[in-house]
Each structure stands twice: as C-alpha cells, then as structure tokens.
Amino acid sequence: MTLRRRIALVTAAVLLPTVLAIFAWDAHDRRRAAEQELITFTRGLLAMPGWIEGCEADPARWTGRRPTGPPDSARRPRPPGSPAPSAARLRRPGPAAGRPGFVPVPHSEPARFFAYGADGQPLRPDNPALPAGLPDDAVALDMPARSGIVRISLPTASPICARIVGQGTTEPWLGGVLPATHVWLVPVLAVVGAVLLAVGPVVRRIRRLTRAVQRSADADYAESVADGGRDEIGALARAFDAAARQVREQLEETRSREAALRDYVANTTHDVMIPLTVLRGHLAELEAGGAACPDAMRGALREAHYLGALIHNLGVSARLATDDGPMHANPVDLTALVERVVARHRPVARGEGVDLQVAVPPGPLTIDGDVTLLEQAVGNLVDNAIRYGRAHAAVVLDPLPAGFVLAVIDDGPGIEPDAVEAMLARGGRADAARSRAPKGQGLGLYIAARVAERHGLALNFGPVEGGGLRVELGPSGGLAG
Amino acid sequence: MMATMSRCVLVIEDDPALGPQLVRHLVGAGLAARLLAEGRPLDGEDLHDVDLVVLDLMLPGQHGFDILRQLRATSAVPVLVLSARNDTADKVRGLQLGADDYMTKPFWPEEFVARVQARLRRPLLERQAGIRIGPLELDLDRREARLDGVSAGLTRVEFELLAALSERPGAAVSRRALAGRVLDPDGPGDPRTLDVHVSRLRKKLAPHGLIETVWGIGYRLRALDGEAP
Structure with a gap:
C-alpha cells in the first residue's frame, strides 16, 4: 500500500466516525429543541379559548387550525420567539438571516395537530396511529415520524379530544450541522490543501530516496543517497549511507579475500608444479641408478623439503596479505x-x-x-x-x-x-613468470x-x-x- | 640410550603409508611402537605400558581432539599431536586440551624421532640433581670442581662457567648467556674477557677437552655417556 493511500485511509477512518457522531448528536439536540418548542406552542393553543372546543364540536374534521378572525395577540399566547400560529414553523434558533427573530427553514411545513379519544383511537381517519404504551397523563416525546418531522403528544382535559398530537418540522438530518453559509468550506479546504502541500513533498522525497537506494544498490552501494535534508527522511538517508558503507567495506573485504584465495590457489599450483617436476626427475634418476645417485637423493630430499616450506609460506603469506585483524x-x-x-x-x-x-x-x-x-x-x-x-x-x-x-x-x-x-x-615474486629464486x-x-x-x-x-x-x-x- | 630402550609409543595414524612408516622409524630408534589406525576411545589395554601417544587429528571415526579430551580425563601419558593443518587455532586448542607437543606435517623422520625422544627424556632430565659428567664432578654447595677426583683449582668465574655449561651437557650455551651469568655486569664488558676465562678453564680441564667451541653461538660441555642435548 502506498503512503498516500495509507494516509487517505487513516484520515477517512478517523474523520468519518467523528463526523457521523457530530451529526447524530446535533440531530438529536435539535430534535429535542424542536419538540420542546412544539410542546410550548401546543400548550399555548390549548389555553386559547375555542381551540379545543373546535375539536369537541367536530372531531372528525378538526385539524387544529386556529379559529378564523382578526389576529389578537393579547388573546393568543405565543411561545417565545415563535411566529404567529398561522405561520407557525418549527425552526432552529440561531442568528437570523433576514428579519430578526424569523429564520425561514427550507422545506418547513406549518404545524399540524391530530386529536384522539380517551381510548387512544384517532378521531379522524387519516390521523397517524398512536404508538402503544403511551402514558395517559404525560407528555410523550420521540413519537415515530419521518426524518425532518417531530411529534409530541399532550393529554387534555377534554373528554372527547382526550389527547392531542402536534406535528412540526425540524432541520433535515444533515442540515443541522453544516453552517448556513459556505464560508466553512474555506478553512476546511485550507486544511486539506495544507495537508496535501505537506504530504506531497514528503512522498516525492521518499520516492526519490527509493530510486537513489536502487541506484546505489546497482552500483555496489558506492553512491550516496543523502539529500541534505535535516528531517527524519534526511536522517533515514544518512543511516542508509552509513549502512551502505559497512556493506561496501564487507563486500570489498570479501572480494579481497576471494582474490587472495584465487591468487593463493593459482600461485600454489604454479609454484608447486616446478619443484614437483624436479622431484620427479630426481626420483626417476634414483629409480634408474639405485643407490648410486647421491646427488639425486639429496636433490629429492631438498625438493621435498622445499615443497612443504613453500606451501606453508604461501598460506602464511596469503593470511598476512588479507588478515589485518x-x-x-x-x-x-x-x-x-x-x-x-x-x-x-x-x-x-x-x-x-x-x-x-x-x-x-x-x-x-x-x-x-x-x-x-x-x-x-x-x-x-x-x-x-x-x-x-x-x-x-x-x-x-x-x-x-x-x-x-x-x-x-x-x-x-x-x-x-x-x-x-x-x-x-x-x-x-611479482614478476609474471614467477621464476624461482636460485636458492629459495x-x-x-x-x-x-x-x-x-x-x-x-x-x-x-x-x-x-x-x-x-x-x-x-x-x-x-x-x-x- | 638404555633409558629409552623399553619405552613404548602408541601411534594413532590412519594413513596406511604414514602410520607403519612412523612405527618403523620409532623401532629403528630403539623404541617399542604400536599402531592404531582408527579414531576411537582408548581403553586400558590400548594404553598398557605406553609412555607416549602420537596422535593424528584427522582420523576416521573419532576426531583426534575427542580422543585427546577423553584420554586426559583418565591418563597423564604425554601426547604428541600430528596435524596436517598449520593452523594456530588447532595448535592452541590441542595444547589447551592437554597435548604436550605438536608437529605439523610434513616432517622429517629424524625430526619426528628426535621430538619423541625429547618428550620421553624430559622427565629423566628433570630428575637429574647432581652433576657428574665423565671424569668431572661439580660440588655446587662447596663450589668446587674435581677432575678425576682431584680438585681442578678453579676461580669463581671459571667455576660458574663450568656450572653453566654442565647444567645441559651437549647443549650449546650462548656467549651472551654465559657472560650474563659469570661476568660482573659493571665490568668492562669486553667480549674477549669471556674467551680468556674459557681458555684458562680449558687448560685446567685438559687433557679431557670437555669444552667445545660452537660456531656462531658460544661454548658447550661435551656430552659423555650417551648424554644428548
């Protein structure tokens, strides 16, 4: 796996769970805030005269719309920061974009209400079914709904419309995290660019170092790979140079030993053959003349002694030439x-x-x-x-x-x-003929x-x-x- | 020579030519010799009456070093190691394992026999205490030399000279060694001074001619009664 791919994978492995966790936390937080706002808003409607009575009068067609007539803010309580019920939107709090106190939420819908009898049965056929196990006299949260929709359930004092379910909108799941503007992209792109700027040269230097090491290996580690850098990669290159020096020294030593060995074998072969030939000659004379050849006998003994000394000397000489330890x-x-x-x-x-x-x-x-x-x-x-x-x-x-x-x-x-x-x-003895000295x-x-x-x-x-x-x-x- | 007539040498050498040849050389020198042509642990019968073991290293079966190690665990018989390898590590290892001497092949028969005899003779030399060489007797306590039972009338320097030479009859002693032993270190140091003392000593020991000049070295006391250097 390349370094670049490894960095990308590690970054993704760290960033993705982090981002998902932030999204989940933010979505939960905003959903909870929207539910609280919807509860407050619904309670305001319940306190408004005629609102729940409208349900009692015609529960099969009741939709929770406020009674028609001129707006009367003194009679109609409103949740803090909320718009008029007719334009009720559940929206996230935050800095206003446009009029103060009113932040349009894209794709938001007006709040809707559904009435249920004391037995929990919907009073209108198209009301969503209540989940089982709802408490009779408590506010229920976390009602099942699709993404971007929040629902709350409130008990009422009405014997007919015993429970009201309010439905509002909240931010889409991802929209709750990202800033409203795209300015956030600037620092993000700057960070990504900085990372690429930092990683790019590092990867290039590592590739150069790899090529230099390959060239050095092809040249028996004779070429330096150091690039003059004072960072970790420079230290790596210097460490390789030091190791290459040791390898080169050992290579040279091994080659020197091999050359000495070849030289020893060649010299020994050459030098031994001559006295061996002379020795054969003396032995042939002895065979022909028996004991009547004292000169041949002495010569044979001398050559035999010479052969032993020669082989010992060549061995010692080769050792002295190569072994400085x-x-x-x-x-x-x-x-x-x-x-x-x-x-x-x-x-x-x-x-x-x-x-x-x-x-x-x-x-x-x-x-x-x-x-x-x-x-x-x-x-x-x-x-x-x-x-x-x-x-x-x-x-x-x-x-x-x-x-x-x-x-x-x-x-x-x-x-x-x-x-x-x-x-x-x-x-x-360095002459090509390697002629034997007259007496040694x-x-x-x-x-x-x-x-x-x-x-x-x-x-x-x-x-x-x-x-x-x-x-x-x-x-x-x-x-x- | 009589001292070595009954000496027995065990030769452990696998080479079919060299082994019997070594035995012949030893027998020719008046020694008894037996040949063992394989590498194996030595038992009591192998070592019976053996005064010296000649041990080759590269043997079929058991390596010479292993034989030497086992031998040293049970016996103090001297061992002369033979090796075809002129390698210091082998020599040092052999001596560390308890070998008394080693020889590197090739060697002359005469050299081999001399080394065996020297090794056999060594304990005898160490046992020699008194000094009596032919007609010459040296009393080291009284610092007196007698020739044919009569005091030779030697001076202190002459007696020291004679004592130095008589410690190893037949062995040459260098002029430097003699001068360092008998002459005053603070004296004139003339090399001829030693020759003068030797000349006077020779005259006092005449006509036996016990002191010989050794070319290039110095002097020696002539070996008598079969004594060898």
Whole structure:
C-alpha cells in the first residue's frame, strides 16, 4: 500500500466516525429543541379559548387550525420567539438571516395537530396511529415520524379530544450541522490543501530516496543517497549511507579475500608444479641408478623439503596479505619453538653439508604471539641460513631484561646493507613468470619481516666476523650484538 | 640410550603409508611402537605400558581432539599431536586440551624421532640433581670442581662457567648467556674477557677437552655417556 493511500485511509477512518457522531448528536439536540418548542406552542393553543372546543364540536374534521378572525395577540399566547400560529414553523434558533427573530427553514411545513379519544383511537381517519404504551397523563416525546418531522403528544382535559398530537418540522438530518453559509468550506479546504502541500513533498522525497537506494544498490552501494535534508527522511538517508558503507567495506573485504584465495590457489599450483617436476626427475634418476645417485637423493630430499616450506609460506603469506585483524595471540614458548624449527631443519642442513647448531635458555621463554606465524618466520630465517651458509649456521635465543633476541647466523656471503630493503619486499615474486629464486622461494624474508612487524618486533641484519650474515628477531633498535 | 630402550609409543595414524612408516622409524630408534589406525576411545589395554601417544587429528571415526579430551580425563601419558593443518587455532586448542607437543606435517623422520625422544627424556632430565659428567664432578654447595677426583683449582668465574655449561651437557650455551651469568655486569664488558676465562678453564680441564667451541653461538660441555642435548 502506498503512503498516500495509507494516509487517505487513516484520515477517512478517523474523520468519518467523528463526523457521523457530530451529526447524530446535533440531530438529536435539535430534535429535542424542536419538540420542546412544539410542546410550548401546543400548550399555548390549548389555553386559547375555542381551540379545543373546535375539536369537541367536530372531531372528525378538526385539524387544529386556529379559529378564523382578526389576529389578537393579547388573546393568543405565543411561545417565545415563535411566529404567529398561522405561520407557525418549527425552526432552529440561531442568528437570523433576514428579519430578526424569523429564520425561514427550507422545506418547513406549518404545524399540524391530530386529536384522539380517551381510548387512544384517532378521531379522524387519516390521523397517524398512536404508538402503544403511551402514558395517559404525560407528555410523550420521540413519537415515530419521518426524518425532518417531530411529534409530541399532550393529554387534555377534554373528554372527547382526550389527547392531542402536534406535528412540526425540524432541520433535515444533515442540515443541522453544516453552517448556513459556505464560508466553512474555506478553512476546511485550507486544511486539506495544507495537508496535501505537506504530504506531497514528503512522498516525492521518499520516492526519490527509493530510486537513489536502487541506484546505489546497482552500483555496489558506492553512491550516496543523502539529500541534505535535516528531517527524519534526511536522517533515514544518512543511516542508509552509513549502512551502505559497512556493506561496501564487507563486500570489498570479501572480494579481497576471494582474490587472495584465487591468487593463493593459482600461485600454489604454479609454484608447486616446478619443484614437483624436479622431484620427479630426481626420483626417476634414483629409480634408474639405485643407490648410486647421491646427488639425486639429496636433490629429492631438498625438493621435498622445499615443497612443504613453500606451501606453508604461501598460506602464511596469503593470511598476512588479507588478515589485518588481531592475531591469535597466545603464550608461545620460544625455547620449544626454536628447538622444533632446528630439529626440522637438521636433515636439510646435513644434506647441504652445513653444521646447524642451536642455543636456547634452559627453561621456557614465553611471549604472547601467534605460534604459527612465529614458527614460520623463524623457520624461514633458518632455512635461509642453511641455504646460504657455507659450512655453519647457528640459532641463538637469548632472554633480555625486557624481551628476547633470536639470532640466526650463517657464514655465507652476507648481504649489502642497501640490499636489505629489496630482500624484504615481496616484489621479487611479482614478476609474471614467477621464476624461482636460485636458492629459495623469495617469500621467506618478506614473511619473517611481516611477522616481526605484527608482533611489534624488528628484523635486523648485520655482518658476522669472518664473513656471513646475522639476522636478529627482537626488539626494534638495531642489532643486540 | 638404555633409558629409552623399553619405552613404548602408541601411534594413532590412519594413513596406511604414514602410520607403519612412523612405527618403523620409532623401532629403528630403539623404541617399542604400536599402531592404531582408527579414531576411537582408548581403553586400558590400548594404553598398557605406553609412555607416549602420537596422535593424528584427522582420523576416521573419532576426531583426534575427542580422543585427546577423553584420554586426559583418565591418563597423564604425554601426547604428541600430528596435524596436517598449520593452523594456530588447532595448535592452541590441542595444547589447551592437554597435548604436550605438536608437529605439523610434513616432517622429517629424524625430526619426528628426535621430538619423541625429547618428550620421553624430559622427565629423566628433570630428575637429574647432581652433576657428574665423565671424569668431572661439580660440588655446587662447596663450589668446587674435581677432575678425576682431584680438585681442578678453579676461580669463581671459571667455576660458574663450568656450572653453566654442565647444567645441559651437549647443549650449546650462548656467549651472551654465559657472560650474563659469570661476568660482573659493571665490568668492562669486553667480549674477549669471556674467551680468556674459557681458555684458562680449558687448560685446567685438559687433557679431557670437555669444552667445545660452537660456531656462531658460544661454548658447550661435551656430552659423555650417551648424554644428548
């Protein structure tokens, strides 16, 4: 249901009963006033000599007309404000239109009277029948009559014309309410016009807002629907804009996650296929040459290790790229973590001919962090140390008064200070060919740096005496030494 | 090694290749191992003489976490969780449910065996109170070191150095940790000071060559009598 139709229905539902109640009350009030006036008028006639006697003389033809002759106002009592009996009209009181004290009532009729015997039987055949149960000695009101007609019944002292019924006119049922002039239409029309003027723009703005919302939805809620209004509709539009912003953010986040997932699947597929192919090659060599292929065996082991690390790194990388929210921060025992990482890399180090050593505190060294991210970061550093180290790699975890420092050291070629930033960037893997770095996947340091950052830590690089690289994960502020 | 010869490990792994392979690795390392290839509640017979449970999570039947929860209600046997998912929430949940350690697949057989042995050895290490390593005896109360029953005549710093290294024979101790423990914090702080003390200590412990230099880290006391780091 449209707003306009709803407003019209509500207005009608409120106005109609109200108007009908006013009409009914007014009609009843005016009918009662007309009856009282008719009673007073009839009693005046009863007191007039010769009036009831006329009935007694010829009840079968008596109509209540006053005796003929010159008017004598001194002899004929008149009800206050009533006209002469010959022109008797029952009319409503109110401001006069024309002569003072006389207000012509449209379609009014002269008062008529009907006589009845003591037994209640009409004395003329065309007299209306009396209702049953009328009191014998009391004035009766609410006599049955058509609309616009009032009747009253009065007992008399006459044995023949024992009861007189007077009949007069009153205002028509609706005519009693409406003012005599049409001036009343002005304020009514003004009110209706004001309502239409007020409702019309509201309906138009709501329609505009509806169209704007539809356009915004078609444009992924990128368009604002606010119309600058400072009323409730303006507030509704602003509320929709706020909701649309949230929807848009969630849409973007969802799309970003979907894109990251697609990227992850595509990258994983691509990156896994190459080492898998190499691994197949090594296994084929082994099958052909048996145990006499130590190089193929080492290569197969290396590729298998690389595959596992690659998949873990891609997963962590996708998570770091899309998940900026709070980490799964839980107590993490770095001592156990380092021992796990070193144990995992010992076979690789041995295969590469690198002596991997570790030093950890005798007890747990616990921090709050994400164990998966931290373990992946430390694993990447250790993996790099093994890959680039010539003969030695070492992992040292030392507690500090405020925190810890975890150093991963190798005796490899090291890196120039100005190359650190490029190594930490992920851009090296952004080339279309996604070629594999000569000794690794290129994601390791990027992930380690991002994980450090997420934990409020820093990754610092420095040389090793005698040649090599020292990477420290710890508080920011440079190498702890 | 003798301490782990009779140790028994229950491996709960459904993969038909991986499960038997894990058992072979454990047996090859001198441990007894049994394989359970389905997920179901463990009863007393399953756990009879078991010193460690290796529990895979994704099992047909009952999930590994459910097995772990039920196991913890009745037993304190150590549990090493195996998971193919490198997910922090899984690890945290596993540890909260009472797992003692976890490993993420893939892993090397050597790594797996080392983790199992470390977990089995841990209570033994905790029970070690006195320090006697081969020909070396340390009296911590009298702060005296004897080599082959004869006092080595160590200075305070040398004794502290030796005590720090002998707490975990075979394990490397970083230079920072040694310096923080034995050197005067208000001293000159020359990194070579520690090397000088170690050099003097080596001479006093000669000819056994108990103290080894660990590249990039610091020093360690050579493990004797099968002690492993």
